[in-house]
Amino acid sequence: MSTTEAAPARRGRPGYDRDGMLAVIVEAFNDHGYDATSLGIIAQRLGLSKSAVYHHFSSKEEMLELALEKALGSLQEVFDAPEAASGPIDMRIRHVLRGAVTVACGQLPYLTLLLRLRGNTDVERRAMQRRRELDQRLRRLFELARDDDSVRDDIDPGLAERLTFGMVNSIVEWYRPEGPLSPEQLADAVVAFVRSGLRVSETRDFR
Amino acid sequence: MSTTEAAPARRGRPGYDRDGMLAVIVEAFNDHGYDATSLGIIAQRLGLSKSAVYHHFSSKEEMLELALEKALGSLQEVFDAPEAASGPIDMRIRHVLRGAVTVACGQLPYLTLLLRLRGNTDVERRAMQRRRELDQRLRRLFELARDDDSVRDDIDPGLAERLTFGMVNSIVEWYRPEGPLSPEQLADAVVAFVRSGLRVSETRDFR
Structure with a gap:
């Protein structure tokens, strides 16, 4: 289920816009539940460092919002x-x-x-x-x-x-x-x- | 939501049958998700020791089943x-x-x-x-x-x-x-x- 939709083939590469990142993030939220989705999981799915993720979103709450x-x-x-x-x-x-x-x-x-x-x-x-x-x-x-x-x-x-x-x-x-x-x-x-x-x-x- | 239904007033006391325990356990599963519900959480909700819980159920999977x-x-x-x-x-x-x-x-x-x-x-x-x-x-x-x-x-x-x-x-x-x-x-x-x-x-x- 999680791999078929939103299929972001360019995971972590340049050209990955905020909307594309959000699609990957929401997939992680749905797979693990929002509470259980750590920033580590999110960074890993995006193929980015945690600080790179924070460059785009100020917090996990902002992603959720x-x-x-x-x-x-x-x-x-x-x-x-x-x-x-x-x-x-x-x-x-x-x-x-x-x-x-x-x-x-x-x-x-x-x-x-x-x-x-x-x-x-x-x-x-x-x-x-x-x-x-x-x-x-x-x-x-x-x-x-x-x-x-x-x-x-x-x-x-x-x-x-x-x-x-x-x-x-x-x-x-x-x-x-x-x-x-x-x-x-x-x-x-x-x-x-x-x-x-x-x-x-x-x-x-x-x- | 979790406190209104199944209200087991006799939490952990004698006379607590397997069905009554199961009602408390399923409430914990629904509140936390099955994966995230530890035996510690279950024992605490039941007001029992972990070994007392194991006296009634062989495993968390058996409770789920x-x-x-x-x-x-x-x-x-x-x-x-x-x-x-x-x-x-x-x-x-x-x-x-x-x-x-x-x-x-x-x-x-x-x-x-x-x-x-x-x-x-x-x-x-x-x-x-x-x-x-x-x-x-x-x-x-x-x-x-x-x-x-x-x-x-x-x-x-x-x-x-x-x-x-x-x-x-x-x-x-x-x-x-x-x-x-x-x-x-x-x-x-x-x-x-x-x-x-x-x-x-x-x-x-x-x-």
Whole structure:
């Protein structure tokens, strides 16, 4: 898993930019857990000395913050887009779902890092707080949808949000960019699933 | 989080049975990660000496194996039940979904442990293999449902299985037994979501 993605063939050579370094670092965080990833491990993976690493990043916390920003900033953009702010509520939800799936596929290691945080440092706690605020924004959309009767009223908007994000977030567990499914196809499938479920039959007589 | 559940008030006192010890141990595994949980940490949490711990468990791997069995054995029972083996395919899927949600709620810390395995030991790899086999059994049910046209054909059965188990497994991230939602209510909501999605409208004209 750790060797297939981000494959930085130029490990430690000139031309290794900060983003490229961050990709290697986040891989180390995901393999060992943030707490257990020493600067020694990071320097070794980058093929650099510790002091060379410190030339680019002031601390391990700064690396974490930058890595988390990739996931959180991208998700925030999705929610801040005009398509999420106005128009029929159903289309606003669709925009957010498609955007969240696209972020999951495109920022996969960074979202993985975000989802596995344990909250042991301030940086982690701030990121978890931002994640909760985004959760609440999806919940708010489901509340609006319930208010205009476009979603079922037997599933609480908070529960709908949790199950929906649970489904979307699970994508990081198995999605591989080199696999058969494009992010767009996956986004279509998730939107379809969330909207109308898996059944062909439209009857709702048993539950 | 770690102190609310399993609350073993009799920590280290007589009457502490193997299951009670296991509940404390799995909490330690989930807090620190299996690899990072030393026998010292376990003994301290149990309020026992290391040799007393060894009186009950032959090794840390045995503890892991017993803990994982709680989740895997329960899930396996769900799939092995007669309700999963015969009858209308829709009801077989319903049985499995309800059972999986019930296991997620009832064996919460044990399922959490299973879902976070990294596969560094034989015990972990065997458990992950058993988990994959259960995934495949749900996938097989979705294949059967597609064959008799009871689920939509624009979502591949493998993808349907992943998104569905993604939703179900995410329950361990937030479900609290002392919260407002009973396992039965949550199972109803998941079955409803998976079957027919969140929308009230039955039209499927945009996607």
